[in-house]
Amino acid sequence: MVHKPEDLNRLTARQLKKAFPDNQYSPEGMQKFIDLVNESYKSFDEERMLNQRAVQISQKELESVNRELQIKNDFLDSFNHGLAHDVKNHTSNIIGLISMLRKYTARQNTEMVKMIIEKLDLSTSQLTSIVQGFLYLSRSENKVDGEYKLIFPDQLKESILLETQSLLQGKNVDILFKFDTQDLFYSKHILKIIFVNLVSNAIKFSKSNETNKIIVCLSNNADFLELEVKDNGIGMELSNPENKIFKLFNQAGTVQAKGHGVGLFVIKKIVERNNGKIELDSTLGEGTTIRITLPLSNNPTK
Amino acid sequence: MNFKTIAILDDNPTTIFYNLDVVSDVFPESKILTFEDAGQFIDTYIKTLHSTQEPILLLLDISMPDRLGYEVLDELEDEFEVLENLHVIMVTSSNQKADVEKSTRYTCIRGYIEKPLTEEMLKKVLG
Numbered sequence: 001m002v003h004k005p006e007d008l009n010r011l012t013a014r015q016l017k018k019a020f021p022d023n024q025y026s027p028e029g030m031q032k033f034i035d036l037v038n039e040s041y042k043s044f045d046e047e048r049m050l051n052q053r054a055v056q057i058s059q060k061e062l063e064s065v066n067r068e069l070q071i072k073n074d075f076l077d078s079f080n081h082g083l084a085h086d087v088k089n090h091t092s093n094i095i096g097l098i099s100m101l102r103k104y105t106a107r108q109n110t111e112m113v114k115m116i117i118e119k120l121d122l123s124t125s126q127l128t129s130i131v132q133g134f135l136y137l138s139r140s141e142n143k144v145d146g147e148y149k150l151i152f153p154d155q156l157k158e159s160i161l162l163e164t165q166s167l168l169q170g171k172n173v174d175i176l177f178k179f180d181t182q183d184l185f186y187s188k189h190i191l192k193i194i195f196v197n198l199v200s201n202a203i204k205f206s207k208s209n210e211t212n213k214i215i216v217c218l219s220n221n222a223d224f225l226e227l228e229v230k231d232n233g234i235g236m237e238l239s240n241p242e243n244k245i246f247k248l249f250n251q252a253g254t255v256q257a258k259g260h261g262v263g264l265f266v267i268k269k270i271v272e273r274n275n276g277k278i279e280l281d282s283t284l285g286e287g288t289t290i291r292i293t294l295p296l297s298n299n300p301t302k
Numbered sequence: 303m304n305f306k307t308i309a310i311l312d313d314n315p316t317t318i319f320y321n322l323d324v325v326s327d328v329f330p331e332s333k334i335l336t337f338e339d340a341g342q343f344i345d346t347y348i349k350t351l352h353s354t355q356e357p358i359l360l361l362l363d364i365s366m367p368d369r370l371g372y373e374v375l376d377e378l379e380d381e382f383e384v385l386e387n388l389h390v391i392m393v394t395s396s397n398q399k400a401d402v403e404k405s406t407r408y409t410c411i412r413g414y415i416e417k418p419l420t421e422e423m424l425k426k427v428l429g
Contacts, residue, residue, distance in 0.1 A: 085365060088395040089314060092417035096320040099420075119316050 011040060083134070090127040094120065121166040129163070129196060134266070151186055153179035153218065156195070159188075160216070163196045167203045173212040175199065184220045186296070190270060191218070194227055197267050198290055202231035205288065224295045232287040267292070303428055305329060305359040305389070307351065311337045311374070312363040312393070317417070321361060321393070324419050329359075340369040344377055352382060359428075360390045361419070375408050385410045391427055393417060 008016070019033035020026065097120050104112040157177050164175075199216060206212035217228040271278050276294035308329055310321050318336045325334055337343040343360075351358055364371040371392055378385055388410045395417050413427035 085395050089317070089417065092395065093314065093316045093320060096324075096418035097316070099418075100320060100323055119319055123316055 012037075015040070083130075086130055087127065090123050090130070093123045094127070097123065118166075118169055122169070125163070125166045126200075129200060132193065148185050148187055151181055151184040151188060151191065153177075153181055156188060156191060156218070159192055160195045160199060163192075164199045164203060167200055171203060171206055171212070172210065173203055173206050173214060175214045175216060178215060178217040178219075180217075180219045181225070182220065184225060186225060186294075190274065190294075191227070193270060194267050194292060195229070197264070198227075198229040201264070202229055202233060202288070205233040205235075206231065207233055220296065222296065224293050227292040227294070228289065230287065230289040235284045235287045236282045303357065303389070305332050306356045307335065307354070308332045308359045308361070309335045309337065309343060309347075309351070310361045311340060311343045311366075311371075312361075313338055313340075313366040314363075317363070321419050324421055324424065325361065328421050328424050332359075340366055340374050344374060347378060347388075348381055352385075352387070355387060357387050357389055360388060361393050361415075362390050364392055364394045372408070375410065379408075391415055391424070393419060 015033060015036040019036060020029040097116050101113065101116050101120070104116060157179065161175070195216060195218075199214060202214045206214075213232055215228075215230045217226070217230075219226050268278065271292055271294065274294050276292055279291045279293075280288070281291075282288040308325055310318055310325065312318050312321065315338060318338065322334060322336055325332075335346070337346070362371045362374060369377075375385075375390065378388070389412050390408070390410045391412055392414045394414055415423045415427060
């Protein structure tokens with residue numbers, strides 16, 4: 001042979017040894033050698049193709065994961081921006097009102113002081129409901145959403161009224177409760193957050209010169225529970241309710257719901273996390289109805 | 303500079319309540335108009351305020367649900383091209399660089415104030 005064995009590729013050396021066992025050239029040996037080499041190339045080709053496919057697949061996966069991350073990132077960006085904006089606005093109002101309070105206390109203007117305190121109440125309760133919602137959202141996804149206990153409708157009504165009371169000042173609004181639950185085991189915490197946010201919105205969007213009625217309903221059967229808040233307030237024009245009302249905050253004038261994107265957003269996340277669904281119906285000048293259905297099957301105590 | 307008429311535009315009624323108090327302390331002689339709704343302000347400006355030749359001060363909230371503060375100015379510029387008598391102070395909830403950079407496009411903007419508004423800031427911006 002022409003080549004020294006140490007110069008040869010190990011596979012070539014092995015194939016040569018197989019084709020020419022006696023180290024002697026022969027036409028049959030040559031044929032066998034060519035077959036062996038051909039075989040090797042074939043399997044190289046296959047391997048290369050497999051490798052290419054593996055790369056393509058992982059690239060595709062990577063792209064889709066990337067896209068998902070990008071969406072989540074954008075979402076968090078606008079979310080943070082909206083949150084910061086909302087919180088900052090309420091905080092600024094509170095700081096401003098406190099400086100007013102100092103001024104009018106010094107002037108002994110009790111009428112004005114009373115009015116400022118009412119505004120402070122309102123601003124702090126708005127800020128509190130935003131913060132509560134976010135505390136809820138910031139909890140780990142794995143954690144059970146509060147404790148699942150028998151719901152007592154009267155208790156629930158009371159806590160909803162307590163948390164929305166400060167918004168009712170100066171408004172002509174009647175709140176009617178229609179709670180008809182049977183052996184409902186659920187997280188009171190979740191129900192409260194949803195109702196307080198929905199009722200707060202309904203109060204904020206009430207008509208200024210008319211008597212407004214807000215009807216708050218809760219009912220259940222064995223499989224799901226239904227929450228509904230219906231008002232006859234100013235309503236909104238929504239060609240695509242799903243997209244518009246729950247679109248994050250009030251960017252570039254897409255949301256008609258004045259500056260209350262945060263509350264609605266919190267509700268949306270809670271409902272999603274509990275596999276429920278939200279329906280919205282609204283007519284400009286006539287009012288808004290929001291209905292939320294939550295399945296009971298995921299309820300850990302059942 | 304003195305303003306016979308001052309307009310406050312902000313979607314939050316509590317902010318209006320507070321800003322009105324600050325502004326009326328700085329300009330006790332001025333007539334102060336408040337607007338919760340950008341459309342309403344635009345209408346009022348087009349119909350009445352523009353034709354008065356006296357300078358008008360506008361405290362403009364940047365972020366409102368139906369329009370951004372800049373969009374209000376865009377709409378007014380579409381109507382009149384030059385807003386000679388309008389002096390605008392943008393009232394922001396955050397110190398955003400991008401916002402301030404935008405302001406060079408609008409000759410009517412006199413300055414920016416980060417919320418909450420104070421008498422000192424108002425006087426400082428107006429010089």
